[in-house]
Amino acid sequence: MTSYRITLLAGDGIGPEITAVARALLETVSASHGFTLSFDEQPVGGAAIDTTGVPLPESTLAACRAADAVLLAAIGSPRFDGLPREQRPESGLLALRSGLGLFAxxxxxxxxxxxxxxxxxxxxxxxxxxxxxxxxLIGGIYFGTPKGRVQIDGRERAFNTMVxxxxxxxxxxxxxxxxxxxxxxxxxxxxxxxxxxxxxxxxxxxxxxxxxxxxxxxxxxxxxxxxxxxxxxxxxxxxxxxxxxxxxxxxxxxxxxxxSIGMLPSASLGSQGPGLFEPVHGSAPDIAGQDLANPIAMVLSAAMLLRVGLQQESAATALETAVDRVLAAGCRTGDLLMGEGCTRVGCRAMGDHLLEALGA
The missing domain is CATH 3.40.718.10 (Isopropylmalate Dehydrogenase)
Structure with missing residues (x-):
């Protein structure tokens, strides 16, 4: 039986909650489609700063490089806004993209x-x-040099270079x-x-x-x-x-x-090595830990991981079909517009409904 190594980066805010949902679905869909997944959870972003002092530990980058695919939830927390830019959680994401050569x-x-x-x-x-x-993804003004802040004639100037x-x-x-x-x-x-x-x-x-x-x-x-x-x-x-x-x-x-930005996945790819798959939304620290997050973008990112990263087309389609079924049945997290016949659910309940639909 084919086996794949997946590095999980739950990150910050709602990251751990939506990661738990995606992992459960990945475990279920892989078992029903004839392959296995082994998961290696690593810290990144604010969670890594709390435990290691840096937003992207070398051990995390090494685990990502050794994986067949990487699934990232979210990075960022206002707790770290006072740090120098290069030490903030978001710098860990930029370094991860650069370290994996993910240009697309x-x-x-x-x-x-x-x-x-x-x-x-x-x-x-x-x-x-x-x-x-x-x-x-790894060029342009976010990575161009020179950049910085300088004092000139008693006035402060900041500059970045688009190249x-x-x-x-x-x-x-x-x-x-x-x-x-x-x-x-x-x-x-x-x-x-x-x-x-x-x-x-x-x-x-x-x-x-x-x-x-x-x-x-x-x-x-x-x-x-x-x-x-x-x-x-x-x-x-x-x-x-x-x-x-x-x-x-x-x-x-x-x-x-x-x-809702809570609905969309993304993939970041390089010339070789593992791809990075992540929802386009942020860490939503204002609702973290309250079971309010919408896990669907993370689940659809997991589907992209299966299709693009592992070439498991039927398993990816199964996840996407489960999402369609649950939404058609009227399940909605708080970020989605409630309509007639809809039921509001939390992150865990949405995950349970998706698991049920996956087995349908």
Whole structure:
């Protein structure tokens, strides 16, 4: 029987609660689909600071590198806001992405019919939305140098550098084109080439890589227009290709098309080694430990782990089908719009309903 090693990073806030739900479902679905999973739980973020003094211990990174896939819940806590930036929980996430060489972040956005009414947009705007944001993850302004804060003539200035090389753009562009070719064959590259030199390089290189994928229809869009078009006519998009900063913003905007950021998964992939799978939401420290969290984004991230990370397609589909069944039956956590016939449940109860649906 095939066996896989999964490193679990519960992290902070609601992380442990949603991780428990996802682990139970993974154990059940693997047993029914003829493979086994061994789990190794490691600290990261604020939880790692509390136990080791750093947001990403070397032992955690080593465990992730040795795994077949990594499932991360959430990182961050206001308790650490007073620390220097490089010592905060979020720096552990950036270091994890860099340490695993995860340059491509995939964020699917698909409307679930049972939740269409939860969106802040009209049903006729979001009906049929099925798009994928492909975000470059370890370059751009978040990693560019020089950066810092300096005193000049008695005044303080802060600065960051947005920088991309042709090699970095080429590799993420190829990921976007390949995925577009597997979907509906359309890729929209997002930049700010009318203002930024780095965006002009981005556009030039995307155009060059397009020659390798002539069957894919390529378009370009300035980031401000893309932000508007996502709420004006989201169905026009198939694959959105973005740099790090623009993708960070647009993917969260796209997530809200579904009505809750608590519904969407993501995958971060590199050229080799394990992928990192995580919900797009944060650690929600205000509701941590209160059994209020929505575990569905974590569960769907686990489904992406099965499909993309382990190539276990049928098991992934089983998890996704369980989510559809539970939502169609009217189960809702507090972040989701309650409708007629719906029942409000907590994190653990949602997990129980998903387990029951998985066995149906």
């Amino acid at each position: 972040n995939l964020r699917p956005v698909k409307i679930i019919p049972a939740l269409a009414a939860a969106s802040s947009l009209r049903p006729e705007v979001i009906e049929g939305v099925d798009l994928l944001v492909v975000r470059e 991309y090389s042709d090699e970095e753009v080429d590799r993420i562009a190829r990921v976007g084109f390949r995925l577009a070719a597997e979907r509906r064959g359309r890729l929209c590259s997002v930049d700010k080439a009318n203002v930024l030199d780095v965006s002009q390089l981005w556009r030039d290189r995307v155009e060059a890589i397009h020659s390798e994928f002539p069957a894919v229809e390529l378009s370009h869009m300035y980031v401000d227009n893309a932000a508007m078009q996502l709420v004006r006519e989201p169905r026009q998009f198939d694959v959105l290709l973005t740099g790090n900063l623009f993708g960070d913003i647009l993917s969260d905007e796209a997530a809200m098309l579904t009505g």
